[in-house]
Amino acid sequence: MTAPQIAFLVAAVGTLGSALLVVTVRNLFHAALWLVVTLFGVAVVFALLEADFLVVAQVALYIGAIAILIIFAVMLTQNIMQTAAAQANRQWVLSAVVAVVFFLGLWLILRQLPGFSQLPAGSVPSDSLPRLGQAMVAPDQFVLPFEVASVLLVAAMVGSILVARDK
């Protein structure tokens, strides 16, 4: 077993373990902190896939912005839902069965995928980061999705201020 494989297995076990804690832990604040660990594990997986820009984006955007936003929401609504109250609804056994069956189904479908156990085809070009930056603003490539994402973010920001405003 090589070093990247060991790193992947450690990251995968850490990611899945903390993800399981996110969905089962009683205290919601602890769940938010475990979510940060999960997101960090995903960042490690991105690093193993040599997606440099996404590692930074994952840490800055997910851990730096979204996780903090969720922790804020947990703190603003915490006193209403005591940790002693049930955190899972009555259908949690059925939900677990559905999740396991869904995973087995996904696994069966993925196994038939051509190139399921293939190794990486080529290597990532060393200038992939500048090329991504140019592709984002090139009119014949991804300038439209880039601008649509900006408009979406502005709309979401204005909308969430409007919705959460104290009337």
Place this chain on the structure above:
Amino acid sequence: MIPLSWYLILAAALFCVGLYGVLARRNAVALLMSLELMLNAVNINLVAFWRFQAPASTGGLMFTVVVLAVAAAEAAVGLALILSIYRQRQTVVAEDVDQMKG
């Protein structure tokens, strides 16, 4: 080297953990956290396919960046809705918000 199957199985497992959270959790903030887990699983899949099938193109990365932006927008709007519901109805339990249930 790590084969593609490892990444795909990790992503499938992470997605199913998120699915369980969305179906079983009562707190609306916890539902949003589970949703983030599912979006991350999708991102792992996208980046893995980019790395194994077309590492020379930028399309796979761009797709993931757009998913990141949509996830940020979704988290902001979702949490604003939860705060608004909390102010008006004093609850964050998803099944108690059933005003529009037929």
